[in-house]
Amino acid sequence: MKTGRRALLGFYSLIVIVPLLVVVGGSFKTTQQLFDSPFGLPTHPTLDNYDTVLRQQNLLRVLGNSITVVAVSVPVTLILASLTAYAAARLPGWWGRVVFGIFAAGLAVPAQAMMIPQYVQFDRLGLRNSLTGLMLINVVVTLPVAVFILTGFMRTLPQELYEAAELDGAGAWTTFRKIAVPLSFPSLAATSIFLVVMHWNDLLYPLLFIDDPAKRTLPLALLDFQGEYLTDYPLLFTGVVVASVPMVLAYAFLQRHFVAGITAGSVKG
Template identity: 40%
Template sequence: MTVPASTIAQRRWQPARADRALKHGVLLLATFLALVPTLFMILTSFKSDEEYTYNKVGLPQAFVLDHYDNVLFQSPFFAWMGNSVILVAGAVALSTFVSCLGAYAIARLPFKGSNLLFSVSTALMAVPPVVMIVPLFVLYTQLGLISTYQGTILIYAGLITPFSVYLLTTFFRTIPRELFEAARMDGAGDLLILWRVVLPLSLPALLTLVVVNALYVWNDLLIAIIFLQDDAKRTLMAGISVFQGRYDNQIPLTMAGMVIASAPMIILYVAFQKYFIQGLMAGSVK
């Protein structure tokens, strides 16, 4: 007895549909679990202190905006944000500049020890920043760089440069060699090739670095607390931590500050999401 082709196709389609539904269910569950802390933070920021006392995880009965007013206008919130912007801009710019030069040299200017240098730079990504706190603090105390923007920017730039060199080197190696040879035949030097040929083609990778490194510097707390001890130079995350310690019984007020502090980085990620995904895939397929 011959089974109709339509029946065979239907039998194949049903398991495939079940597998697809299972995958979608797992993804939805993972997404929900990832968003739970964010939802808790947002909902708590709209609760009054009294309501939060007896209703910590439920929806707010009435949306209270007083906490946002207190955060924005009753604290040096904008000064903290300005300090964070200075550190993010300085560290990301310095790291990107150094990383572009280093990655181009490793990827397109082969020299003795280039592979070893690349391996050492990549291995530095595994070194936790906390192990460097004590020697850096002693050195910065001797050099008078404690509570200075330039000293803290150097630390952040050094921490994010290994990943930047790794990503850019991987991307630069995927650029066709013919483009470099054509540029050299036209008389272009290495710096001109890097500026006119390599960087325009590396826009996804560069924007990925900007987003990832900006997120790291913006959200960091350890370096900011230890190396920026001056209250006038306190960063946003360090300020919120002090804010939380001062008002430890006003959790909704702290959550409101965290919501506002998260907004700039969320906007940055959403704005460059397309390039961010492309940059993460850079060099994975040649």
């Protein structure tokens, strides 16, 4: 069994590592070098692809758009989701189940089924083709996921803490701010990582809502490297590497909180 597990993990590692090496190595190759040796290390590494992507393709500006969208969408989603999750966990009787059920129902509706009404509504409100509209639609789409995760965690918090806070004269807002939020920090950190990845990698809504090249996000800008008859793979790989660096750094710094968040509540103290 141990040998089988190791073999399975080794096979899975190859599935992950080989494409990663091809992408990273391909970003330092020319097109001819990539097609001559797609799996080999670059024999004559070049930074021309990075110069083209960052300067000529103006990817730094696109990178700023993505950072702006994520930096606004994630905190707003976490604030709204934490308030909703606290209400769903604390409301007595069936009220809490109703609140949770409304947001949980949002998970059952495919995003594609809502796109035409959303497009028409945002166009009428003047929010289409703007980063503000993109931030708003990101919050709307990912809010049910965040509420679902946070509600499950807040329901595991000991009720004695809330009762003690009420005996000390703390109101609902004080209890939420000084007890529920600090204790839910591991779950909030894990949820924030999920939201960052979802918002950062989102292509569907920017493709639908954004027409102005100056307001594109990274996934949308990467489509420029793929033509109808020819794809510049070295430039595409370089763009993928640049787009992945912020995610890798974010996970490296938040890994401890992510692991704590996904295991929080699994063991009772």
